Amino acid sequence: MRKQSSGIPSHPNRPEEPQEFGDVSQYRELNAIGTGAYGTVYKAQDLKNEEIVAMKKVRIALTEDGVPMSVLREISLLRHLGKYNHPNxxxxxxxxxxPRYDREMVLYLVFEHVDQDLNNYLEKCPAPGLSPEKIKDLMWQILCGVDFLHSHRIVHRDMKPQNILVANNGTLKLADFGLARIYDFNALLTSTVVTLWYRSPEVLLGTSYATPVDIWSCGCIFAELFTRKPLFPGQYEVDQL
Known part of the structure; x- marks a missing residue:
């Protein structure tokens, strides 16, 4: 893959993170898949192998030294996790x-493309709903993915059916993990309403939290697989609590 300079100045106190980025011209945008609190997602084609991919366009706030170290660490961690090729x-x-501007730059995160998410999957599910065996299989896969993240000390923070992708062969894949710190700046710039239905009390209260917040979300999703409606459909934060 042809590389280009990241434009990130070297800094003596910076960790030795991968400083090279891929070439965005290698990908051709086909159409926008959706716009969320975390930026726009495009369906695109890798021109080298004609593979269909999903590209997330994210804006990063720059510091005087360039890209913040926290973002570099997150990118390094994402690259590291990618090497495991975990099925979930x-x-x-x-x-x-x-593009790079005075105070921000654009990053493109290129992921494998998966056709639908668990939310769509549940909406399309015919009556009377999922069998207990199917629910058990789906939850096993979700928890395998969560266990993998937690074993690498990553808290997802935003587990919900829209962030769980369902491949055509029935494999579930967790998405939008480990990106919270990368996205924090971007979330301030959007008016998109972020669902609160799967958030634990400690996240809603803004107190310290750890891996259990994802288990709370898994419990909410587990109930929804049976009832096909959200367990706690709060309208705003106090209502959710």
């Missing part, structure tokens, strides 16, 4: 950088 984790293929 969406595969990160590439990270490219786009």
């Amino acid at each position: 984790i969406v595969r990160l293929i590439d990270i490219c950088h786009g």
Whole structure:
């Protein structure tokens, strides 16, 4: 893969993170898949192998030294996790950088493309709903993915059916994990309403939290697989609590 300079100045106190980024011209945008609190997602084609991919376009706030070290660490971690190729984790293929401005730059995160999420999957599910055996299989896969993240000390923070992808062969893949710190800046710039239905009390209260917050979300999803409606459909934070 042809590489280009990241434009990130070297810094004596910086960790030795991968400083090279992929070439965004290798991918051709086909159409927007959706816009969320975390930026726009495009369906795209890798021109080298004609593979269909999903590209997330994210804006990063720059510091005086360039890209913040916290973001570099997250990128390094995402690359590291990608090497494991875990069946229940969406595969990160590439990270490219786009335009750079005075105070922000654009990053493109390139993932494998999966056709639908668990939310769509449940909506399309015919009556009377999923069998207990199917629910057991889906929850096993979700928890395998969560266990993998937690074993690498990653808290997802935003587990919900929209962030769980369902491949055509029935494999579930967790998406949008480990990106919370990368996205924090971007979340301030959008008016998109983020669902609170799967958030634990400690996240809603803004107190310290750890891996149990994801188990709370898994419990909410588990109930929804049976009832096909959200367990706690709060309208706003106090209502959710």
